[in-house]
Every structure is written in structure tokens, then in C-alpha cells.
Amino acid sequence: MEEETSKLPLPDDFLDFLQTNGIDPLIYTAIESTPRYIRLKPGSEAYLEEIEAEIKCRLQKVNWLPGFYSLPPHIQIANSKPYKEGKIYGIDAASGAAVMALDISVGDHVLDLCCAPGAKLCMISDLLGDSGSVTGVDVARHRLAACRTMLQKYVLGDACRLFVADGTTFSLMPVRYHLDSISCEFALEEKKDTFREWTSRRPWKERKRAARARENAASRLVSETDHPELIFYGKASGVVGLSKDELYQTASSSEVSSSGYDKVLVDAECTHDGSIRHIQKFEHWGWETLNGRVLNAERSDNLTALQVIDLLFHYLRFPFIGAEASTFKHFLLQLKLLINGFRLLRVGGSLVYSTCSLTVSQNENVVEWFLKENSSAGRCPMDATVYDSLQEIDAAKDWPCKSGRIPKTLRFDPVTSKTSGLFVAKFTKLAV
Numbered sequence: 001m002e003e004e005t006s007k008l009p010l011p012d013d014f015l016d017f018l019q020t021n022g023i024d025p026l027i028y029t030a031i032e033s034t035p036r037y038i039r040l041k042p043g044s045e046a047y048l049e050e051i052e053a054e055i056k057c058r059l060q061k062v063n064w065l066p067g068f069y070s071l072p073p074h075i076q077i078a079n080s081k082p083y084k085e086g087k088i089y090g091i092d093a094a095s096g097a098a099v100m101a102l103d104i105s106v107g108d109h110v111l112d113l114c115c116a117p118g119a120k121l122c123m124i125s126d127l128l129g130d131s132g133s134v135t136g137v138d139v140a141r142h143r144l145a146a147c148r149t150m151l152q153k154y155v156l157g158d159a160c161r162l163f164v165a166d167g168t169t170f171s172l173m174p175v176r177y178h179l180d181s182i183s184c185e186f187a188l189e190e191k192k193d194t195f196r197e198w199t200s201r202r203p204w205k206e207r208k209r210a211a212r213a214r215e216n217a218a219s220r221l222v223s224e225t226d227h228p229e230l231i232f233y234g235k236a237s238g239v240v241g242l243s244k245d246e247l248y249q250t251a252s253s254s255e256v257s258s259s260g261y262d263k264v265l266v267d268a269e270c271t272h273d274g275s276i277r278h279i280q281k282f283e284h285w286g287w288e289t290l291n292g293r294v295l296n297a298e299r300s301d302n303l304t305a306l307q308v309i310d311l312l313f314h315y316l317r318f319p320f321i322g323a324e325a326s327t328f329k330h331f332l333l334q335l336k337l338l339i340n341g342f343r344l345l346r347v348g349g350s351l352v353y354s355t356c357s358l359t360v361s362q363n364e365n366v367v368e369w370f371l372k373e374n375s376s377a378g379r380c381p382m383d384a385t386v387y388d389s390l391q392e393i394d395a396a397k398d399w400p401c402k403s404g405r406i407p408k409t410l411r412f413d414p415v416t417s418k419t420s421g422l423f424v425a426k427f428t429k430l431a432v
């Protein structure tokens with residue numbers, strides 16, 4: 001259709017990238033026909049008409065995704081009253097589907113391994129209500145600080161903890177592990193230096209100590225033994241009353257099997273090529289910056305040279321995966337995030353892996369290598385095939401998406417789904 005055709009002039013380098021990675025350039029023609037999405041904060045349904053009046057447009061209920069509404073792409077909500085009052089938040093329907101794929105139940109302890117800026121984390125907290133806990137991890141401190149602001153704005157942080165940490169090595173257990181290991185009141189009384197209720201106004205001495213620690217961390221190579229920095233915890237997060245030693249206590253693999261996380265989301269760092277709004281930004285940033293940000297994306301702010309060498313060394317035994325060199329680094333990071341996220345699951349727990357890239361190398365290839373790695377490391381029951389831990393997403397039968405190249409995996413794209421591009425796969429940890 002003529003009016004749906006994008007004015008976006010895609011440069012040849014990007015078209016080559018799409019072709020190499022098997023992505024149909026047609027998805028970038030759907031900018032004007034891909035709606036925006038919002039999620040109503042539970043309890044705000046009664047204000048629907050008021051919200052529509054404030055943002056001056058009718059909200060279209062998304063029938064396949066509870067709590068979601070679509071609105072025309074040109075409507076901006078950031079300056080609207082309902083947004084400022086925390087009644088609505090912007091989150092793409094495909095992102096909402098990734099969270100729904102987790103199938104969160106009351107009381108779940110959830111780990112969100114790449115959580116910033118935090119739309120999915122907010123939705124997870126919303127779904128949990130007053131039960132369970134959420135642990136958010138992100139390597140970028142400033143992005144995690146934005147996530148903290150979001151939790152506070154939407155009053156969703158009571159059961160949350162946020163750690164600045166590398167998700168490929170993060171190893172802290174959910175709060176129930178600490179609660180189980182606190183055996184008697186006497187032990188509680190004996191504890192010194194426990195976490196008090198979190199306040200944004202930290203005592204001067206503590207702020208000074210944290211700033212010094214940050215300076216020291218920046219001036220030396222990150223060591224795997226460094227404790228993740230806790231930048232927020234809610235009053236029901238299980239942190240209040242714990243000592244530092246208890247919080248940073250590590251668990252054996254058998255303890256992880258029984259007391260690890262019930263659900264893990266690995267919404268991994270990627271080239272963002274599935275987000276047409278992200279690609280559209282290059283019109284303003286200048287297409288020449290696309291090389292650095294997408295095609296040869298290095299994101300060196302997130303990975304030190306040592307980490308890259310470690311990744312390469314760790315995965316050198318994998319044959320070259322047939323991907324473009326530009327996406328190879330992402331593949332390695334994504335694989336390592338997935339392996340670590342899965343390690344932290346309890347037996348019977350589920351993990352959802354998602355990226356907003358549509359390249360095979362960052363999605364199906366990661367899944368494929370993860371399953372092989374799992375099997376060769378003996379993390380698969382003897383009588384199971386490598387694919388047994390890959391799980392069907394039950395809710396997806398009504399979702400407007402395609403299957404990925406591996407059965408049970410899903411692909412959302414602007415043309416098929418009228419959402420941003422997203423790949424989703426779900427795994428279950430089987431007892432060995």
C-alpha cells in the first residue's frame with residue numbers, strides 16, 4: 001500500500017546487513033502502520049475514558065494481551081497526565097508477550113538478567129503483585145538508575161532488588177535462599193551491619209564509600225570476585241535485615257537446583273535491528289553512525305577488552321557459526337548470558353530468552369549452541385534429546401507471530417504482528 005511505504009532511505013550497508021542475515025527489508029516499510037502500545041497499571045482500568053480524554057485518542061484493546069492497548073504511532077504519551085501519574089506505561093506488545101511467556105505465578109522469585117531501562121521489569125512486578133520477588137541486573141549503572149526511577153514512579157519496587165553486575169557471571173540467589181538459611185531469631189540478633197530500609201538519601205559516609213568504590217572499580221580491571229553493587233531494594237525484597245555476608249553468600253549447584261529462581265528473563269543486549277523506531281533514529285543521528293552502532297556494534301561501554309577475550313577463549317571450541325563478524329560478539333555475549341541465566345534457575349523453573357534483533361545468529365544460533373552446550377555439559381537427562389528443554393509457549397497459540405527457524409521459538413515483526421521485531425524462546429530446567 002502506497003501510504004504505508006516508509007520514507008526511510010535505507011543505506012546500502014544496512015541493506016547488505018539485512019540480506020546477509022536473512023531479514024526482509026519490508027519490515028522497515030511499516031513505520032506508519034505499526035501502532036504504539038501502552039499497558040495500564042492494574043487498577044487504572046476504571047480511568048480508561050479519562051485517560052483517552054487526556055491523551056486525546058481512543059485506545060484499542062489488544063485482544064491477545066491482557067492490559068495492553070494500542071494507539072496511533074504519532075501519539076506521544078510522555079507529557080500526558082496519566083503517564084506522569086503512573087497510570088500507563090509505554091511497552092511494546094511483543095515485549096509484553098516475552099513477559100507473558102514467563103507464565104509468572106503468585107509467589108515466583110524472578111530474575112531479570114538484562115533489565116534496564118525496565119519496562120519488562122515493571123510488568124513482572126505488576127504481575128507478581130504483593131507476592132514473590134524480582135531481582136533486576138544490568139551492567140550499565142546509568143540505565144539501571146533509570147530502572148530504579150521507573151520502579152519508584154509506578155510504585156512497583158517493594159519486592160525488587162537492583163544490582164549493577166555482569167549478567168554473564170552474576171550468581172546471587174533469590175531471597176528465599178537467604179530466608180531459608182536464617183535458622184533462628186538468635187542468629188538475627190547476633191548480626192551486625194545489616195541492611196536497613198532503603199532510602200534515596202544515603203548517609204554521607206555511605207555515599208562517600210560508594211563513590212570511592214566506584215572510582216576504584218573504574219580504575220582497575222573488573223574482577224569476578226567483586227560484589228555486584230546493590231543500587232535499590234524495596235522493603236519486602238528480603239534484603240532488609242540481611243547482613244552483607246548473607247546477601248553475597250554463594251550457593252552450591254545442588255542448592256541452586258532446589259532454591260534457585262523460579263523464572264529468569266534474559267532480554268539480551270543485541271543489535272536492535274528489529275526495532276524500526278530504533279533504526280528510524282538514524283535519520284537524526286546520521287546514517288554514518290549505523291556502522292558503529294548496529295553493523296559493527298561493539299558497545300565497548302558494556303564489555304571490557306578482557307571480557308571479549310574471555311568470551312572468545314571460552315567459546316573457541318565452537319566452530320564459526322556462519323554469522324557476520326559484526327554480530328559474532330553479540331552471539332558470544334548472548335550465549336554466555338543465556339548459560340548463566342539457566343544456571344541460576346531451580347529445577348522445574350523456566351527461562352525466556354528474547355532479543356529485539358531478527359538476525360539468525362543472535363537468536364536461533366544462540367538457542368542451538370546453548371542446547372548443545374547444555375547437553376555436552378551433562379545438564380540434560382540421559383534419556384532426553386537436546387531439544388527437550390526447549391518449551392512450547394502455551395499462550396502463543398493466539399499471538400500474531402511466526403515460528404522461528406527452530407520449532408517452538410517465535411518471531412514478532414512489524415508486518416506480521418504489528419509490533420516491534422522480537423525473537424522469543426522458552427526453556428525449562430529438567431532434573432538430571
Ligand SMILES: C[S@@+](CC[C@H](N)C(=O)[O-])C[C@H]1O[C@@H](n2cnc3c(N)ncnc32)[C@H](O)[C@@H]1O
Pocket residue numbers: 095113114115116117118119120121137138139140143165166167168267268269270302356
Ligand atoms: C535490550 S536491553 C534490555 C531491555 C530491558 N529488558 C527492558 O525491558 O527495558 C539490553 C540491556 O542489556 C544490558 N547489558 C549488556 N551487557 C550486559 C551484561 N553483560 N550483563 C548485564 N546486562 C548487560 C544493557 O545495558 C541493556 O540495558
